[in-house]
Amino acid sequence: xxxxxxxxxxxxxxxxxxxxxxxxxxxxxxxxxxxxxxxxxxxxxxxxxxxxxxxxxxxxxxxxxxxxxxxxxxxxxxxxxxxxxxxxxxxxxxxxxxxxxxxxxxxxxxxxxxxxxxxxxxxxxxxxxxxxxxxxxxxxxxxxxxxxxxxxxxxxxxxxxxxxxxxxxxxxxxxxxxxxxxxxxxxxxxxxxxxxxxxxxxxxxxxxxxxxxxxxxxxxxxxxxxxxxxxxxxxxxxxxxxxxxxxxxxxxxxxxxxxxxxxxxxxxxxxxxxxxxxxxxxxxxxxxxxxxxxxxxxxxxxxxxxxxxxxxxxxxxxxxxxxxxxxxxxxxxxxxxxxxxxxxxxxxxxxxxxxxxxxxxxxxxxxxxxxxxxxxxxxxxxxxxxxxxxxxxxxxxxxxxxxxxxxxxxxxxxxxxxxxxxxxxxxxxxxxxxxxxxxxxxxxxxxxxxxxxxxxxxxxxxxxxxxx
Amino acid sequence: xxxxxxxxxxxxxxxxxxxxxxxxxxxxxxxxxxxxxxxxxxxxxxxxxxxxxxxxxxxxxxxxxxxxxxxxxxxxxxxxxxxxxxxxxxxxxxxxxxxxxxxxxxxxxxxxxxxxxxxxxxxxxxxxxxxxxxxxxxxxxxxxxxxxxxxxxxxxxxxxxxxxxxxxxxxxxxxxxxxxxxxxxxxxxxxxxxxxxxxxxxxxxxxxxxxxxxxxxxxxxxxxxxxxxxxxxxxxxxxxxxxxxxxxxxxxxxxxxxxxxxxxxxxxxxxxxxxxxxxxx
Numbered sequence: 001x002x003x004x005x006x007x008x009x010x011x012x013x014x015x016x017x018x019x020x021x022x023x024x025x026x027x028x029x030x031x032x033x034x035x036x037x038x039x040x041x042x043x044x045x046x047x048x049x050x051x052x053x054x055x056x057x058x059x060x061x062x063x064x065x066x067x068x069x070x071x072x073x074x075x076x077x078x079x080x081x082x083x084x085x086x087x088x089x090x091x092x093x094x095x096x097x098x099x100x101x102x103x104x105x106x107x108x109x110x111x112x113x114x115x116x117x118x119x120x121x122x123x124x125x126x127x128x129x130x131x132x133x134x135x136x137x138x139x140x141x142x143x144x145x146x147x148x149x150x151x152x153x154x155x156x157x158x159x160x161x162x163x164x165x166x167x168x169x170x171x172x173x174x175x176x177x178x179x180x181x182x183x184x185x186x187x188x189x190x191x192x193x194x195x196x197x198x199x200x201x202x203x204x205x206x207x208x209x210x211x212x213x214x215x216x217x218x219x220x221x222x223x224x225x226x227x228x229x230x231x232x233x234x235x236x237x238x239x240x241x242x243x244x245x246x247x248x249x250x251x252x253x254x255x256x257x258x259x260x261x262x263x264x265x266x267x268x269x270x271x272x273x274x275x276x277x278x279x280x281x282x283x284x285x286x287x288x289x290x291x292x293x294x295x296x297x298x299x300x301x302x303x304x305x306x307x308x309x310x311x312x313x314x315x316x317x318x319x320x321x322x323x324x325x326x327x328x329x330x331x332x333x334x335x336x337x338x339x340x341x342x343x344x345x346x347x348x349x350x351x352x353x354x355x356x357x358x359x360x361x362x363x364x365x366x367x368x369x370x371x372x373x374x375x376x377x378x379x380x381x382x383x384x385x386x387x388x389x390x391x392x393x394x395x396x397x398x399x400x401x402x403x404x405x406x407x408x409x410x411x412x413x414x415x416x417x418x419x420x421x422x423x424x425x426x427x428x429x430x431x432x433x434x435x436x437x438x439x440x441x442x443x444x445x446x447x448x449x450x451x452x453x454x455x456x457x458x459x460x461x462x463x464x465x466x467x468x
Numbered sequence: 469x470x471x472x473x474x475x476x477x478x479x480x481x482x483x484x485x486x487x488x489x490x491x492x493x494x495x496x497x498x499x500x501x502x503x504x505x506x507x508x509x510x511x512x513x514x515x516x517x518x519x520x521x522x523x524x525x526x527x528x529x530x531x532x533x534x535x536x537x538x539x540x541x542x543x544x545x546x547x548x549x550x551x552x553x554x555x556x557x558x559x560x561x562x563x564x565x566x567x568x569x570x571x572x573x574x575x576x577x578x579x580x581x582x583x584x585x586x587x588x589x590x591x592x593x594x595x596x597x598x599x600x601x602x603x604x605x606x607x608x609x610x611x612x613x614x615x616x617x618x619x620x621x622x623x624x625x626x627x628x629x630x631x632x633x634x635x636x637x638x639x640x641x642x643x644x645x646x647x648x649x650x651x652x653x654x655x656x657x658x659x660x661x662x663x664x665x666x667x668x669x670x671x672x673x674x675x676x677x678x679x680x681x682x683x684x685x686x687x688x689x690x691x692x693x694x695x696x697x698x699x700x701x702x703x704x705x706x707x708x709x710x711x712x713x714x715x716x717x718x719x720x721x722x723x724x725x726x727x728x729x730x731x732x733x734x735x736x737x738x739x740x741x742x743x744x745x746x747x748x749x
Contacts, residue, residue: 216605283605284604429712431713442696445603445695463527467715
């Protein structure tokens with residue numbers, strides 16, 4: 001009896017421990033919007049695949065895809081299963097879904113680095129019709145001769161400002177700034193003088209701080225460790241060759257010097273010191289918090305992209321009018337930045353799973369093509385999904401009408417203004433970004449010096465690059 | 469009787485066995501296999517030998533840091549949870565008024581999921597820390613003690629119930645005999661009650677030890693490792709390794725296997741130690 005007890009105890013110990021091991025590989029949460037089972041729907045002899053599976057990245061527009069799928073099935077008889085990964089869990093979901101026998105036929109990657117992970121699963125889309133419509137072919141994810149990821153949306157980010165508050169400031173009799181409206185701000189020095197003077201007049205303007213909180217809670221720091229860091233990296237990679245594709249240069253760079261570190265510090269300090277929240281408390285702030293501050297008129301500016309409009313207008317008690325919401329490029333004090341535009345690019349690339357049957361691949365291509373070239377599909381893209389599409393099948397009038405998307409198009413069309421590509425696509429890994437974010441948090445809290453942040457940016461680049 | 473049992477053994481064990489193999493044994497063996505490979509999706513992998521195990525320790529010192537953090541956390545929370553739970557159990561077996569009400573209230577936190585608990589405590593602790601201008605992420609020690617408090621709050625009630633059951637099972641004759649022999653309450657506690665509830669202590673130590681060591685959701689929700697990775701425990705470290713960098717799924721898997729061995733060894737040693745002190749009834 002005693003021996004049995006002992007064996008039992010050991011087994012229990014081992015199993016409980018093993019439960020943790022099993023649990024580790026089981027964290028993908030997918031919310032299936034339609035039943036994902038597909039028994040008996042394999043391709044029929046003549047008609048090609050009758051069912052495809054699209055793993056959607058953007059939870060905020062999951063419902064729209066459901067309607068699209070329904071319409072598409074009505075028109076063509078091909079069923080599109082749309083499954084949406086919960087926010088921030090796309091990689092996890094994809095990793096578990098793709099191992100299934102009924103794997104996603106359309107999925108997306110976030111750029112060349114994502115391609116590195118998924119290259120065994122990406123079909124060559126060089127001959128696809130969708131690729132032929134792509135306006136800027138250099139945006140696609142390519143390798144050798146092949147095209148493996150097609151960008152489907154153009155997005156832009158910068159400093160969003162509430163012009164109502166800015167007007168109020170420029171109307172003040174004792175303002176110290178030399179300019180008289182927000183659109184005259186075209187370099188860091190001017191921005192700084194305006195912002196700091198606004199902070200002095202905080203009470204008159206009725207704001208808590210010029211900038212909404214620099215959200216640095218874990219998982220909420222992408223605006224700084226990815227988007228803001230884009231600018232110094234862009235300038236660094238551009239230095240060698242003015243016309244070079246900075247993403248390509250960045251991908252090849254085994255090491256970086258973070259030459260424009262001081263410029264990053266300029267703008268980051270400006271955010272911190274003129275914020276609605278004390279720097280020490282930023283570790284608990286989320287992006288939602290800071291968008292809410294902006295929407296409620298407690299802050300005049302916030303760094304974010306055109307996707308933020310839905311978020312701003314969705315805050316209850318929102319006081320920001322669509323006419324007052326404007327974009328300004330992120331100025332960091334680099335020479336010649338008067339001509340710098342918004343950061344424009346995308347992190348959304350369609351890929352077609354090369355390991356599913358040829359029929360399914362074809363059906364998936366057809367679906368994407370329908371969505372981006374047929375009138376019905378285009379209507380969905382422009383008006384429901386709100387995408388600024390990257391394809392020539394869209395005319396100038398077929399642009400989303402939300403104010404920030406309009407601003408992006410305006411900025412793109414400006415003469416003499418050079419947009420900044422999303423160089424951060426070459427950042428070595430998610431871990432790299434997280435480490436930088438953590439260092440920034442510690443810097444904001446005062447427990448790290450700026451030099452420590454700099455060394456994290458430089459040394460982690462090297463170690464993370466070495467892994468791939 | 470034996471014969472009948474033997475006849476139906478397959479019938480009774482088969483469903484559970486099948487579930488066990490599908491949901492547990494197979495993934496487990498697959499996990500061990502995958503720790504020796506490089507993979508993106510679990511279905512196709514490339515054998516790389518023990519490279520992942522070497523990388524687990526060499527690529528960044530995070531793993532050892534979180535091992536140390538986890539160990540500290542486990543030691544402190546195992547001691548505090550068991551002491552407090554035992555004390556509560558002693559109090560609530562004395563026939564105080566509202567005994568059942570108290571038992572229920574103390575047990576309730578155990579019914580709330582880890583993620584929810586983590587967020588609730590994050591709000592509470594941040595609310596308090598705001599007063600002095602800091603947050604949970606300012607210093608890893610806040611995260612550490614936050615986790616200890618959280619874990620105590622969650623586990624004490626459960627352990628208390630187990631201890632109460634143990635204490636109620638101590639035969640009254642033994643206590644009476646001790647009292648007649650002139651034992652003080654303290655002597656009675658250490659020489660009669662504690663030895664008699666040793667089986668409960670074994671269970672409670674085992675549960676708290678393994679649960680503290682494997683803590684994941686509470687850690688993720690409360691601090692997610694911030695600042696830096698200084699409050700990152702082992703399970704979270706494994707998770708972050710798996711999804712954080714390119715081509716490091718295998719390393720994460722290797723860490724998970726090491727983790728499994730560690731928990732098993734520790735739990736086994738603990739069981740051996742406390743079992744040997746149990747009194748046979």
